[in-house]
Amino acid sequence: MTAKLHMQGVTKVFPGVKALDDVSISVKSGEVLGLVGVNGAGKSTLMNVLGGIYRPDGGHIEIDGRRVDFARPIDADAAGIAFIHQELLYFPSLTVAENMFISHLPTGKLPFSVDKRAARARAQASLDQLGSGIRPTARMESLSVGEMQVVEIARAVAMGADIVIFDEPSSSLSIKEKEALFNIVRKLKAEGKAVIYISHFLDEIQELCDRYVVLRNGQLVGSGDIAEVTHDQIVEMIVGQVVTERAARTRRKGGAPMLSLEGIRREGILDGASLELREGEVLGLWGLMGSGRTELIRSVLGLDPMDGGRITLAIDGDSREVSHDELLERTAYVTESRRTDGLFLDEAIWKNISSTTLADYARGRMRVLDKAAEAGTARSMIDRLKIMTPDHHTQAAILSGGNQQKVVFAKWLNRKPDILILDEPTRGVDVSSKGEIGELVGALAEAGTSVLLVTSEIEEMVALADRVLVLRDGMIAAEMLGEDITETALMAAALRTEAAHA
Amino acid sequence: MVGEMVDTSQTYVPRDSGVLKLWHWLRSHPALLPVVLSVVMALVFALTVPNFADLRNIMNIFGQLGFLGFLCIGMTYVMVAGGIDLSSYTVVSAAAVVGATVMVATDSTVPGCLLMLVIGLAFGTINGIAIAYLRMVPFIVTLSTMVLAEGFAIWFTQAQSVYGLPYAFIDIFSARILPMTWGISARPVGIPVAGIAVLVAALILGFVLSRTLYGRRVYLTGANEETARISGIRVRRIKFSTYVLAGLMAAITAMILTADLGTATTAMVRDVRLMDIIAATVIGGASLKGGKGSILGSMFGLLFLTMLSNAFNLLGVSPFIAMVIKGTVLVAVIGLDVLRAK
Numbered sequence: 001m002t003a004k005l006h007m008q009g010v011t012k013v014f015p016g017v018k019a020l021d022d023v024s025i026s027v028k029s030g031e032v033l034g035l036v037g038v039n040g041a042g043k044s045t046l047m048n049v050l051g052g053i054y055r056p057d058g059g060h061i062e063i064d065g066r067r068v069d070f071a072r073p074i075d076a077d078a079a080g081i082a083f084i085h086q087e088l089l090y091f092p093s094l095t096v097a098e099n100m101f102i103s104h105l106p107t108g109k110l111p112f113s114v115d116k117r118a119a120r121a122r123a124q125a126s127l128d129q130l131g132s133g134i135r136p137t138a139r140m141e142s143l144s145v146g147e148m149q150v151v152e153i154a155r156a157v158a159m160g161a162d163i164v165i166f167d168e169p170s171s172s173l174s175i176k177e178k179e180a181l182f183n184i185v186r187k188l189k190a191e192g193k194a195v196i197y198i199s200h201f202l203d204e205i206q207e208l209c210d211r212y213v214v215l216r217n218g219q220l221v222g223s224g225d226i227a228e229v230t231h232d233q234i235v236e237m238i239v240g241q242v243v244t245e246r247a248a249r250t251r252r253k254g255g256a257p258m259l260s261l262e263g264i265r266r267e268g269i270l271d272g273a274s275l276e277l278r279e280g281e282v283l284g285l286w287g288l289m290g291s292g293r294t295e296l297i298r299s300v301l302g303l304d305p306m307d308g309g310r311i312t313l314a315i316d317g318d319s320r321e322v323s324h325d326e327l328l329e330r331t332a333y334v335t336e337s338r339r340t341d342g343l344f345l346d347e348a349i350w351k352n353i354s355s356t357t358l359a360d361y362a363r364g365r366m367r368v369l370d371k372a373a374e375a376g377t378a379r380s381m382i383d384r385l386k387i388m389t390p391d392h393h394t395q396a397a398i399l400s401g402g403n404q405q406k407v408v409f410a411k412w413l414n415r416k417p418d419i420l421i422l423d424e425p426t427r428g429v430d431v432s433s434k435g436e437i438g439e440l441v442g443a444l445a446e447a448g449t450s451v452l453l454v455t456s457e458i459e460e461m462v463a464l465a466d467r468v469l470v471l472r473d474g475m476i477a478a479e480m481l482g483e484d485i486t487e488t489a490l491m492a493a494a495l496r497t498e499a500a501h502a
Numbered sequence: 503m504v505g506e507m508v509d510t511s512q513t514y515v516p517r518d519s520g521v522l523k524l525w526h527w528l529r530s531h532p533a534l535l536p537v538v539l540s541v542v543m544a545l546v547f548a549l550t551v552p553n554f555a556d557l558r559n560i561m562n563i564f565g566q567l568g569f570l571g572f573l574c575i576g577m578t579y580v581m582v583a584g585g586i587d588l589s590s591y592t593v594v595s596a597a598a599v600v601g602a603t604v605m606v607a608t609d610s611t612v613p614g615c616l617l618m619l620v621i622g623l624a625f626g627t628i629n630g631i632a633i634a635y636l637r638m639v640p641f642i643v644t645l646s647t648m649v650l651a652e653g654f655a656i657w658f659t660q661a662q663s664v665y666g667l668p669y670a671f672i673d674i675f676s677a678r679i680l681p682m683t684w685g686i687s688a689r690p691v692g693i694p695v696a697g698i699a700v701l702v703a704a705l706i707l708g709f710v711l712s713r714t715l716y717g718r719r720v721y722l723t724g725a726n727e728e729t730a731r732i733s734g735i736r737v738r739r740i741k742f743s744t745y746v747l748a749g750l751m752a753a754i755t756a757m758i759l760t761a762d763l764g765t766a767t768t769a770m771v772r773d774v775r776l777m778d779i780i781a782a783t784v785i786g787g788a789s790l791k792g793g794k795g796s797i798l799g800s801m802f803g804l805l806f807l808t809m810l811s812n813a814f815n816l817l818g819v820s821p822f823i824a825m826v827i828k829g830t831v832l833v834a835v836i837g838l839d840v841l842r843a844k
Contacts, residue, residue, distance in 0.1 A: 303732065325736075340729075341726070341729050342732075344726050347722075347725055351722070355722055355729075355730070355733045356734055358715055358735075362714070366713075366714055368714050411733070
């Protein structure tokens with residue numbers, strides 16, 4: 001059987017960079033191909049060539065054995081290629097059906113009119129095909145991220161796409177939504193679609209894909225049947241060096257109480273959550289999206305409303321009740337979305353790094369900023385965290401995801417915080433940066449920093465947390481200690497939550 | 503697309519091309535554009551427009567900067583912090599008519615000036631509270647206070663001009679110092695105090711914005727309010743302060759204009775001038791999205807527009823043609839800003 005899609009010897013050169021170097025891949029109908037590699041390995045470039053966004057400088061694309069040439073994205077569209085992007089594009093105030101057919105709305109009898117009934121019926125048909133219960137008349141903004149993604153997949157199905165590309169589809173989904181997504185991918189496969197699945201999560205690749213392709217520095221460094229390769233072998237190909245086995249580590253006990261929250265309430269979201277964060281420990285907050293993890297943090301820091309509860313903080317060994325602002329000033333908070341509220345994207349790296357401790361650089365009565373000192377701090381942070389950048393004047397926006405996240409860490413470490421709150425600290429971050437960030441968090445806890453960790457990545461939780469609190473319906477439902485923190489236990493805790501909702 | 507930009511940038515290759523270097527330098531120094539525009543414009547006009555380079559005319563232009571300069575400084579602060587203030591020019595009228603009326607009634611300068619300050623600051627405070635603390639949209643809030651201030655001024659004066667101001671007041675604010683002669687000019691020409699005042703204010707407030715702790719906080723608030731807030735910057739306080747500063751600038755403008763005109767009226771600053779203020783600030787590098795702009799840039803943006811009007815005036819060209827050209831330049835500059843952002 002010939003491949004449904006074949007990319008032959010694709011090369012793409014950007015000024016000074018060979019982003020793709022003679023890369024060939026192919027996918028058959030009814031097959032799922034896993035595409036992996038660190039950020040910057042060339043995955044997105046390859047997919048942009050396939051999507052008609054870039055023209056290759058060498059090589060070509062074949063569909064059903066025939067050579068095709070995509071000059072524009074619409075050509076790829078017409079050839080039956082659909083992309084499900086990591087960041088979804090949609091019109092929040094329009095309905096699901098309208099979003100699905102935004103470019104191909106069925107026309108009515110009158111000129112310029114739209115046959116809404118036909119659009120609804122077709123939307124319903126493709127949603128049914130995916131086994132989804134989403135109503136075509138629902139407003140897009142009322143859906144969860146996972147549901148929006150389903151709509152996007154349904155749209156691809158409705159457009160008759162038979163090559164579907166998923167670009168890190170699971171990174172913002174809850175566990176339950178991930179399972180639904182996997183089922184849909186399997187369904188597409190059963191229907192004979194050719195699927196390319198891009199992900200940082202090797203577990204997902206191993207679970208979903210038939211074959212894999214690994215890119216590194218724009219070159220294809222490995223490919224084959226997923227059944228014939230181990231997790232560690234893939235990691236080795238991705239990183240390009242042998243990764244050391246994860247050493248079994250002892251979980252830290254933690255010292256004196258640093259921060260305690262008592263009965264934190266927020267109407268409809270938090271229902272009296274209490275916790276105690278100790279000195280020198282990594283405390284994990286585990287729970288489904290919507291269980292109140294991020295909401296708890298934001299309310300306590302005064303970024304969202306808080307309807308009740310007490311915040312007690314140890315300041316110089318003295319515990320006392322503090323205001324939101326006082327806590328915010330003493331806390332480092334790596335938010336879950338660095339582009340929205342973690343970085344000043346248009347600003348230089350050095351301005352980002354000094355932003356949390358600006359007053360320390362103010363000199364004299366005029367409070368003039370010492371730019372040389374700011375630049376010095378930035379340069380030492382760039383060295384310390386191995387941020388890959390030409391210099392400290394570089395705009396944060398043009399760094400890769402992993403390096404952007406390191407800048408976020410740098411700006412908080414600069415404050416030498418007692419409390420470090422991490423919300424999805426490695427989302428959209430490549431494997432090697434992920435490892436470095438993990439080591440950094442461990443070292444900080446070792447040095448006495450109190451770390452509060454929120455993550456949806458089960459491996460990360462097991463690897464980093466010393467103690468885990470399970471959050472359910474805005475309350476702390478369980479605590480896990482030491483040896484009890486295992487992937488199975490965490491999964492079970494999350495699934496219990498799911499059962500309670502069902 | 504965005505993901506792709508992130509991807510390729512990991513292999514950092516220094517960009518050596520001279521054109522690219524120039525481009526990047528221009529990008530990081532947006533205040534350069536109005537400076538270059540102004541210098542070129544000044545040279546062209548000096549060579550082509552009769553009397554343009556005359557000392558009297560130069561001092562005339564310098565003095566005119568005093569009328570809109572303070573408002574431009576206020577607008578720059580507000581825009582850098584991510585807002586906009588449409589109300590400043592009618593606040594000038596409101597402050598001027600009340601202050602002038604009191605001056606006429608008391609025949610003394612100080613109470614009237616204080617009242618102008620109070621009214622300017624009051625409008626700034628209203629804008630600031632509504633926008634920073636009640637989280638209302640800057641455009642709508644200041645559009646409302648613009649109408650409010652204008653309505654108030656007309657009601658207060660019954661649409662009549664206020665005459666008979668104390669000479670002491672007029673003498674202070676419309677004075678010219680250091681009379682000197684230049685070439686064949688018969689009468690000595692002095693430097694207008696209004697121009698000096700705006701120059702001093704621009705130097706001080708430009709320094710504050712570009713070099714101090716407060717200034718950086720203004721920039722970061724405008725660059726990304728959420729990030730700034732989480733980074734520990736009290737963004738509400740910062741935004742509030744910029745509107746109060748804009749109100750103060752309006753009050754100072756009220757004093758200078760009232761003295762220069764010898765009268766206070768409800769339409770001292772015409773509405774087309776609002777466009778000049780915003781245009782000067784945007785030409786100077788400010789962005790409606792916030793986080794960008796500088797006092798230096800805004801001042802040269804204003805100088806550029808003032809010279810344009812002045813030259814057209816000298817040439818006897820219709821001021822409406824000047825408006826057409828200003829509008830065109832503004833659109834071109836905004837277009838350039840979009841290109842620069844890429």
